[in-house]
Amino acid sequence: MPRPSAPSTPPRASATGRGARTRAAILEAATRVFAVHGYRGGSLAAIAGEAELTQPGVLHHFPSKEHVLMAVLQERDRENVKQLRSGPWHDGGVTALRTLLGLVEDNAIARERVQMFTALVGEGVSAAHPAHDFFVERYAHLRYQLIRALQRGQDAGEFRSDVDMAMIASLVLAAMDGLQIQWLLDDEETMPPRFAVLLDMLVTYLAAEPPAPG
Amino acid sequence: MPRPSAPSTPPRASATGRGARTRAAILEAATRVFAVHGYRGGSLAAIAGEAELTQPGVLHHFPSKEHVLMAVLQERDRENVKQLRSGPWHDGGVTALRTLLGLVEDNAIARERVQMFTALVGEGVSAAHPAHDFFVERYAHLRYQLIRALQRGQDAGEFRSDVDMAMIASLVLAAMDGLQIQWLLDDEETMPPRFAVLLDMLVTYLAAEPPAPG
DNA sequence: GTCTATACCAGGATAGAC
DNA sequence: GTCTATCCTGGTATAGAC
Numbered sequence: 001m002p003r004p005s006a007p008s009t010p011p012r013a014s015a016t017g018r019g020a021r022t023r024a025a026i027l028e029a030a031t032r033v034f035a036v037h038g039y040r041g042g043s044l045a046a047i048a049g050e051a052e053l054t055q056p057g058v059l060h061h062f063p064s065k066e067h068v069l070m071a072v073l074q075e076r077d078r079e080n081v082k083q084l085r086s087g088p089w090h091d092g093g094v095t096a097l098r099t100l101l102g103l104v105e106d107n108a109i110a111r112e113r114v115q116m117f118t119a120l121v122g123e124g125v126s127a128a129h130p131a132h133d134f135f136v137e138r139y140a141h142l143r144y145q146l147i148r149a150l151q152r153g154q155d156a157g158e159f160r161s162d163v164d165m166a167m168i169a170s171l172v173l174a175a176m177d178g179l180q181i182q183w184l185l186d187d188e189e190t191m192p193p194r195f196a197v198l199l200d201m202l203v204t205y206l207a208a209e210p211p212a213p214g
Numbered sequence: 215m216p217r218p219s220a221p222s223t224p225p226r227a228s229a230t231g232r233g234a235r236t237r238a239a240i241l242e243a244a245t246r247v248f249a250v251h252g253y254r255g256g257s258l259a260a261i262a263g264e265a266e267l268t269q270p271g272v273l274h275h276f277p278s279k280e281h282v283l284m285a286v287l288q289e290r291d292r293e294n295v296k297q298l299r300s301g302p303w304h305d306g307g308v309t310a311l312r313t314l315l316g317l318v319e320d321n322a323i324a325r326e327r328v329q330m331f332t333a334l335v336g337e338g339v340s341a342a343h344p345a346h347d348f349f350v351e352r353y354a355h356l357r358y359q360l361i362r363a364l365q366r367g368q369d370a371g372e373f374r375s376d377v378d379m380a381m382i383a384s385l386v387l388a389a390m391d392g393l394q395i396q397w398l399l400d401d402e403e404t405m406p407p408r409f410a411v412l413l414d415m416l417v418t419y420l421a422a423e424p425p426a427p428g
Numbered sequence: 429g430t431c432t433a434t435a436c437c438a439g440g441a442t443a444g445a446c
Numbered sequence: 447g448t449c450t451a452t453c454c455t456g457g458t459a460t461a462g463a464c
Contacts, residue, residue: 019429036340041254043457057430059459115339122336125329125398126250136399143396167408170396174408177395178388182357184339185350194381194388205415233447257439269440271448279440 023061025051030072035116038123039069039131066130073120073134076113092152093159097172097199100146104176104195114180121177143169159206168202237275239265244286249330252337253283253345280344287334287348290327306366307373311386311413318390318409328394335391357383373420382416 029050033042044065048055062068083106087099107114124135146169153159175198182189243264247256258279262269276282297320301313321328338349360383367373389412396403 022429036342038252038254038337038340040252041337044459045457053429054431055458056432056460060429065458118339119336121395122333122339123252123255125332125336125395126252128250132399139396139399167411170393170403170408171389171412174390174392174396175385175388177392178390179384181335181339181391182353182384182388185346185353189384194384197381198385201415201419205418236447258441259439267447268449270442270450273441274447 019061022051022053026053026058026061026068027072027075030068031076031112031116034069034072035112035119038119039065039129040123044068069120069131070134072116073131076116077138079113089149092149093156094153094203096146096149096153097202100172100176101192101196101199104179105192107180108183108191111184115184118177118180118184139173142173146172153206157208160208163206168206172198172202233275236265236267240267240272240275240282241286241289244282245290245326245330248283248286249326249333252333253279253343254337258282283334283345284348286330287345290330291352293327303363306363307370308367308417310360310363310367311416314386314390315406315410315413318393319406321394322397322405325398329398332391332394332398353387356387360386367420371422374422377420382420386412386416 026047029047030042032050033046036042037046043055044058045055047068048058051058058068062071080103083103084099087102088095089099090096120131121135123129124131126132143166147165150159150165150168154161154165175195176191179189179191179194183191240261243261244256246264247260250256251260257269258272259269261282262272265272272282276285294317297317298313301316302309303313304310334345335349337343338345340346357380361379364373364379364382368375368379373379389409393403393405393408397405
């Protein structure tokens with residue numbers, strides 16, 4: 001006589017429950033598929049295949065392909081943010097810039113995630129794309145955080161105060177994105193040393209003017 | 215008695231013949247459609263609609279959608295190259311960098327072309343994309359040209375000689391691409407002033423060391 | 429929670445009339 | 447050189463069995 005409240009397959013499928021295992025597998029599979037075929041070119045069937053279930057199986061965990069897209073973006077973005085939080089990012093100034101180099105180094109061994117983001121942001125520049133708003137907000141947020149970190153450097157007297165840090169922040173983010181593109185298109189184009197050169201230039205450029213001599 | 219060799223509709227449809235008119239219209243339409251929907255998301259029907267003919271009409275001028283893609287890329291790329299050739303690019307050094315700023319300024323008023331390139335290079339980072347090889351070669355070529363221009367600056371004693379210009383070239387191209395992404399995602403993020411800041415930093419950084427004093 | 433079967437739509441390419 | 451009509455494939459999403 002089986003006990004009524006102990007089914008061999010637990011019914012709940014909340015994000016933190018045991019049902020989260022296949023959900024995670026789907027998001028990993030979607031990362032790979034979107035990296036290769038983009039969102040528009042990546043089929044649910046392909047994702048299902050990599051996650052070892054069927055296409056309707058995927059749609060049991062996510063109501064639509066668009067929901068898979070947004071979940072992947074949020075999940076993978078969280079990883080980046082966590083990486084930054086773990087470093088001495090909040091000290092600002094040169095220390096924050098060095099933390100950014102660490103992020104670039106981490107990306108250099110995470111080709112799949114980088115390629116996914118590059119492929120999806122390319123599609124996302126169009127307002128017609130479902131992830132457009134996500135990327136608009138993501139870049140606004142990243143710039144805001146970076147501007148604040150640079151301004152802490154100014155407040156500490158580490159950086160000269162006559163430079164618009166909004167422009168510097170844009171440039172630093174731009175370099176990261178652009179180096180990713182070239183790296184993905186040509187493995188020889190390593191990112192970290194190139195990004196380090198930018199940081200060198202930047203630190204030199206931002207070095208506080210010495211107190212007017214004589 | 216009609217002359218046998220003067221048909222009212224000329225049979226030839228070479229690239230320079232009278233049949234090139236609709237061909238150009240198709241390429242313009244494809245630029246717009248690919249900018250908004252990318253290659254994978256942009257249908258021949260949509261291109262046909264914008265060019266004011268039917269989908270099989272498009273396939274009369276190009277054997278396949280892929281041929282349309284490659285023709286658009288080559289056509290629009292030619293325009294960029296022409297722009298560079300018209301400036302004092304070949305002088306190298308600071309003059310070449312200033313010519314690059316001119317290119318960025320031209321791009322800032324050519325949103326459609328920029329968005330098309332950004333959308334397509336995003337798809338193109340994947341080796342599975344038909345334009346992958348095009349972009350690999352395009353970036354290799356651009357880097358090569360830029361490296362040579364920077365080295366002319368070194369040869370002229372304008373730039374210090376202890377810096378690897380390959381890295382600088384990568385960084386400059388990266389900044390251009392990355393600034394385009396941010397501009398497309400947020401109109402407020404103007405490109406030319408930000409790129410100008412990079413060039414400022416660069417010129418300062420590359421300034422030849424003064425002859426060792428004392 | 430996963431499956432099979434299927435409805436439904438859209439895209440690329442081809443055939444053939446005009 | 448452009449059209450209409452059609453073929454074929456592949457995609458998302460849903461219904462319903464297990």
